[in-house]
Amino acid sequence: MADAAPLLRARSVTRRFGGLTAVSDVSLDLAEGEIHAVIGTNGAGKSTLINVLSGEIGITSGTVELLGNDVTKRSQPARAHAGLGRSYQRTTIFPRFTVFENCRLTAQATRQRPWNWWTAAASCKASTALAREALDRTGLAVIADRAAGLLSHGEKRQLEIAMCIATRPRVLLLDEPLAGMGAEETERMLGLLSGLKAGHAILLVEHDMDAVFRVSDRITVMVNGAVIASGVPAAVRADPEVQLAYLGEVNA
Amino acid sequence: MDLPTFLVQCLNALQYGLLLFLVASGLTLIFGIMGVINLAHGSFYMIGAYLAFSLAPVFGGNFAATLAAGLVLAVIFGYLLEWLFVSYLYERDHLQQVLMTYGLILVFEELRSILVDNDVHGVPVPAWLSGSVQLGDLMQYPVYRLAISAVCLAVAAGLYFVIARTRLGMMVRAGSSNREMVQSLGINIKFLYRVVFAAGVALAVLAGMIAAPVSSVYPGMGAQVLIVCFVVVVIGGIGSVRGAFLAALLVGIVDTFGKVLFPQAAGVAIYLLMAAILLWKPEGLFRQG
Amino acid sequence: MHANAAAVSARHHWLPLVVVGLLMLFPLATTGFYLEFTSKVMILAIFALSLELLVGATGLVSLGHAAFYGIAAYATVLLSPMYGAAGVFWILPAAIACAALYAFCVGALALRTKGVYFIMVTLAFAQMAYYVFHDTKLGGGTDGIYLNFKPEVMLFGARIVDLGKPVAFYYVVLACLVLVFLFLAVLLESRFGRVLAGIRSNEQRMRAAGFATFPYKWAAFTLAGALAGLAGFLVAVKDGFVNPEMLSWHESGAVLLMLILGGMGRLSGAVLGAFAFALLQLFFQWDGVFGNFARHWPLMLGGTIILCVAFMPNGLIGLPGQWRAWRARKAAEAARG
Numbered sequence: 001m002a003d004a005a006p007l008l009r010a011r012s013v014t015r016r017f018g019g020l021t022a023v024s025d026v027s028l029d030l031a032e033g034e035i036h037a038v039i040g041t042n043g044a045g046k047s048t049l050i051n052v053l054s055g056e057i058g059i060t061s062g063t064v065e066l067l068g069n070d071v072t073k074r075s076q077p078a079r080a081h082a083g084l085g086r087s088y089q090r091t092t093i094f095p096r097f098t099v100f101e102n103c104r105l106t107a108q109a110t111r112q113r114p115w116n117w118w119t120a121a122a123s124c125k126a127s128t129a130l131a132r133e134a135l136d137r138t139g140l141a142v143i144a145d146r147a148a149g150l151l152s153h154g155e156k157r158q159l160e161i162a163m164c165i166a167t168r169p170r171v172l173l174l175d176e177p178l179a180g181m182g183a184e185e186t187e188r189m190l191g192l193l194s195g196l197k198a199g200h201a202i203l204l205v206e207h208d209m210d211a212v213f214r215v216s217d218r219i220t221v222m223v224n225g226a227v228i229a230s231g232v233p234a235a236v237r238a239d240p241e242v243q244l245a246y247l248g249e250v251n252a
Numbered sequence: 253m254d255l256p257t258f259l260v261q262c263l264n265a266l267q268y269g270l271l272l273f274l275v276a277s278g279l280t281l282i283f284g285i286m287g288v289i290n291l292a293h294g295s296f297y298m299i300g301a302y303l304a305f306s307l308a309p310v311f312g313g314n315f316a317a318t319l320a321a322g323l324v325l326a327v328i329f330g331y332l333l334e335w336l337f338v339s340y341l342y343e344r345d346h347l348q349q350v351l352m353t354y355g356l357i358l359v360f361e362e363l364r365s366i367l368v369d370n371d372v373h374g375v376p377v378p379a380w381l382s383g384s385v386q387l388g389d390l391m392q393y394p395v396y397r398l399a400i401s402a403v404c405l406a407v408a409a410g411l412y413f414v415i416a417r418t419r420l421g422m423m424v425r426a427g428s429s430n431r432e433m434v435q436s437l438g439i440n441i442k443f444l445y446r447v448v449f450a451a452g453v454a455l456a457v458l459a460g461m462i463a464a465p466v467s468s469v470y471p472g473m474g475a476q477v478l479i480v481c482f483v484v485v486v487i488g489g490i491g492s493v494r495g496a497f498l499a500a501l502l503v504g505i506v507d508t509f510g511k512v513l514f515p516q517a518a519g520v521a522i523y524l525l526m527a528a529i530l531l532w533k534p535e536g537l538f539r540q541g
Numbered sequence: 542m543h544a545n546a547a548a549v550s551a552r553h554h555w556l557p558l559v560v561v562g563l564l565m566l567f568p569l570a571t572t573g574f575y576l577e578f579t580s581k582v583m584i585l586a587i588f589a590l591s592l593e594l595l596v597g598a599t600g601l602v603s604l605g606h607a608a609f610y611g612i613a614a615y616a617t618v619l620l621s622p623m624y625g626a627a628g629v630f631w632i633l634p635a636a637i638a639c640a641a642l643y644a645f646c647v648g649a650l651a652l653r654t655k656g657v658y659f660i661m662v663t664l665a666f667a668q669m670a671y672y673v674f675h676d677t678k679l680g681g682g683t684d685g686i687y688l689n690f691k692p693e694v695m696l697f698g699a700r701i702v703d704l705g706k707p708v709a710f711y712y713v714v715l716a717c718l719v720l721v722f723l724f725l726a727v728l729l730e731s732r733f734g735r736v737l738a739g740i741r742s743n744e745q746r747m748r749a750a751g752f753a754t755f756p757y758k759w760a761a762f763t764l765a766g767a768l769a770g771l772a773g774f775l776v777a778v779k780d781g782f783v784n785p786e787m788l789s790w791h792e793s794g795a796v797l798l799m800l801i802l803g804g805m806g807r808l809s810g811a812v813l814g815a816f817a818f819a820l821l822q823l824f825f826q827w828d829g830v831f832g833n834f835a836r837h838w839p840l841m842l843g844g845t846i847i848l849c850v851a852f853m854p855n856g857l858i859g860l861p862g863q864w865r866a867w868r869a870r871k872a873a874e875a876a877r878g
Contacts, residue, residue: 054749080751088749094742105739109751114733114760121735167751289657340851346657347602351801351850354794358843366837475790479668482661490657516677523669527650530662534653 005068006031007201008053008084008171013062015045015052022048024225025062030171030201035193037204037212040222041245046205047089049222050173053203054086055079067170080109085169087160089176089205095149099140099159102148103131107166134166138192154185161192172202178211190215213237221245256388261512262505267397267466269504270404274459275477276484276496277411278452284491285424285448288341291353294478295360296453300326300460301469302364305373315378322461323454330453334446342445361471370471375464400462407455408497415493424448480507483526557722557809564715568708576707577779578819583714584775586815587721589799591768593811596800598729599761600741604660604793605647605667609766611788612670613640613773615680618688618783626690629704633692636777637770643670644766648759667793675785685784688777704778714775718812721768725808737761802849804856813857821845 006029015023023045030036038046051057053064055076063072071079094102101122107130108121122128135141138158143151148159157177164172177193178186190211196202206212212219213233220230221242229239236242279293303322311317337356341349377396384392415421423444426434435441460473467473480503488499503522510521564583568576588610595601616639621627651662674680694702704710728734736757739747744754777783786792795818802821803814825831825838825845849856855863 056745056749075753076748077751077753080749086749088746092743092746092749094739094746096742097738101735105735106746106750108732108735109747112732112736112752114736114757117728117731117733119732120727120730121732122730124732163746163750283657289660346660347596347797347801348850348854350602350604350660351794351798352847354798355843355846355850358839358846362837362840362843366840479665479790483665486654486658486661486665519672519676520669523665523672526662526665530650530653 004032007067008203009065010053011063011065013049013052013064014060015048015057016060022225023052026222026225026227027062028203028220028227028230030203031218032170032199032201033197034217035197035202035204035215036218036220037206037216038220038222039206039209039212043224044222045225046222047175048225050086050175050203050205054084054173077109080167080169083170084173085164085167085171086173087164087175087177089179091153091156091160093148093151093156093159093163095147097148098145099148099151099162100131100135100144102159103134103162103166104128106163107131107134110167130166130168134162137165137195138162139188154181154188157181157185157189158192161189165196170200172196172200173205174202175205176207177204178206178208186211256391259387260391260393261508263393263397263401265505265508266501267401267404267504268508269501270401270408271459271463272477272480272484272504273497273500274404274407275456276481276488276500277408277493278455279481280485280488280490280493280496281424281448282452283485286338286342286445288338289346289349289353290338291350291478292356292360293452293456294474294476294481295357296326296330296456296474297460297463297477298364298471298474299329299360300457301375301464301467301473302368302373302460303457304375304461304464305469306368308375313376313378315381319458319461322457326454326457327450329457330450331446333453334449338449339442339445357474361474364471372471373469375469377465396465400466403462404459407458411493420444420447480522483522486526487529557812560809560812561715561719568711572707576711578823580707580711580714580779581776582816582819583711583718584772584779585796585799585819586812587714587718587775588769588772588796589803589811589815590718590721590725590808591765591772592796593800593805593808594725594728594737594761594768595765596797597805597807597811598734598741599737599758601652601758601762602660602797603651603663603762603765604790604797605663605665606765606769606796607790607792608647608667608670608788609640609644609769610773610776610792610796611674611783611785612643613637613770614777614783614787615674615686616640616770617692617774617777618686619680621688621690621692623689626693629692629694633771633774636774637767640770640773641763641767644763644769645759648762648766652755652758652762664790664793667788667790671785671788671790674788680783680785683785685782688781688783691778691781710779714779717771717775721771722808722812729808733757733760798846800856801854802856804858807858810856810858817857 008030011027013023013026014021026049028036028038038049040046048057052059055071055074055078059072063070065071066079066082066084069082071082074082094105097105104121104127107127108124110130111126132141135144138161140155140158140162143155148156151159157179161174161177164174178189181189186208193202193204193215204212204216216233218231219233219236221228221236223245228245229236229242275293275297278296279290282293283289300322303325304318307318307321311321341352344352377394381396381399383395385395385398387393415424423434434444484496484499484503487502488495488497503525506525507519507522510517511519514521564579567579592603592606595603595606613636616636617632620632620635647663647666651659651666654662675683680686691704693700694704702709702713704713729738736747736752739752740754740757747754773787776787799814799818800811801814802817803812804810822838822842825841826835828835831838853860853863
């Protein structure tokens, strides 16, 4: 377990929509070199939590600290600049661009220089280098020139991750990256995620329990917006409340 | 401004706002439930006014009969239009809807030009409503304008009743917040859409007909009311009939008093209002949810 | 659009070059009405290109673009001295600046909304500008005002071009069109342009990556307004007359129409659409074909718009692609059947 300060620290995060409390008093830490999974039944507030942490929607109360800085009031682009990356549950790639351009464009966010209107973006060394790196890391380099809309579902999910890491974030918030994947694709993705651990802190929202328990270093369980258990996988698995609320009789 | 003048302007603002509500409610319902932005909605208002003008001699000046006939025609027209044209717009993106309904405006304007004419006309106020009410010592207020407000309020109440208290209204409300769900519940969505569209058309035509004696009948009236309706819908939030009601009254007040207090600024006041609200609350004042 | 970038650009570069070549030779073949007409159409093409930056490249459907066109035209006339010609090197930037300033202000407010609201708000702000010129004495009211003297193009005391001569003016407009086209072509491939393309595809994703999308959209909106201002300046100089109808929503609708007629997403589509629209309008007004019914040309135009949008969603420039797709579908059906 890392002794250094956590890369992301959420304290008492609460998000209300009118009368509905989607996320209630959630605190968690993301430490470097760890995959921290957040699991829970449908409607438990997991996606809302990611939305709040990434800055996509506002927070009702609580604080979010990124790399030691309070980013609670910062916008999503600002948090992205501060080192936060996220991937989406529904694929948000740019279907009309090539795989390479997908990554290059997101990588461009790190060094934008929009006033330079006469130079073609494709010749931007910084973003093309970052894109190449991200594609190599996710194993997509071989299909870099294909139109992203023509990829298989698994490849699209990989591209989703590649776009996320193209900006070299320190903290990754991954929303169900394994959604809709077959066995072989899941293996590849899990290998990719394990390989990403070094140098990053990863929050993983997932439904695939086997995958979660295999690859995570810590697990937080959410029910109805609140945390009911948090700890190493073995402890969570043994926790009676978790078994009652979520795992049912499978592990009784 | 002395009290009687103020009162007169208030009544004018109320009447204008309520008329706007009639037109805007159709626009916002059609968009909220069918997801179609219909630029030609203002044309229905214009058609109503020209209908009042053309049908008047047919019924010998009997305004009630003219109104009834006009409404029947409007419902039939709306039903047919939805069936033959609007139903093809549901799957298209906003840009295509905008352009196709813009083409429709051109068609309607020219048809009116061919079937009636391009002139400005007056429609006489029905005799039994042509009196005036005394306000204070010096001011009088036309009974007909009060009648307009009364009719609009009655229609608003009727709309509220239908939407809040009937099964049809329940489907309308459900369809407004979740179109796919309504479809999957097996409700005859095609019929619902046709009814809603015909109702929207009828509301706009009614507004045009009862406004005709007061605002006269002229070619540009459709475009004019459409753009003001857009302001109403932006302020009130699209899909919200309650929002359209409150926003229409607000626009009526700002426009009427704006014109009275700053005549040089002409009709700019309501756009400044819209700009101010956009600065403060971009999603509209009364956005649902 | 980027999938086979090399193949696509090779295929499509010949069309603009041919068109420019033809346009350059055109004045040698005609004079008078056709020359003036083509000048007008090229100005409309600049207007359409400016909207393409907004609608085609960034995905912002504006129904109030004529406001910037009209404001620049009015600025050209109102800022010109009463009894002499204005120097083009100050009045052109001034007219464009007026249009850009209004675009800057409208953008600040309108871009706070999305989708249908944005369409309605842009229309409303254009209408506001229309009322200012229509109802106040600022611009001579509904009658419009005349430009007494066309701006003069003086360099070091010598007049290098006489904008009053139709042929010279034609080439000036052609040069502007080519410059605007090239500028946008380069801009859309730049970092800024690629961000706009990303915003059009999925704005949320761009924000998640770290792009503050509002300033980009605002800049595109303002730039589009400025380019529309260039078209407005040229038309004021050409006709020597401006009236409020230049800001009307019919004008805004027409330019939007040009884009969808020609084909959105491509600069040449905007130019093609401007030509197609102008020719269509001319055709429907031709009493040689329609006799007395030509009075009702908006009816035919309206019907054509509906049919075009319904059956040619990718515009004229997308027709080859549509034809190919149709052929492929038929071949697949035959293979199965």
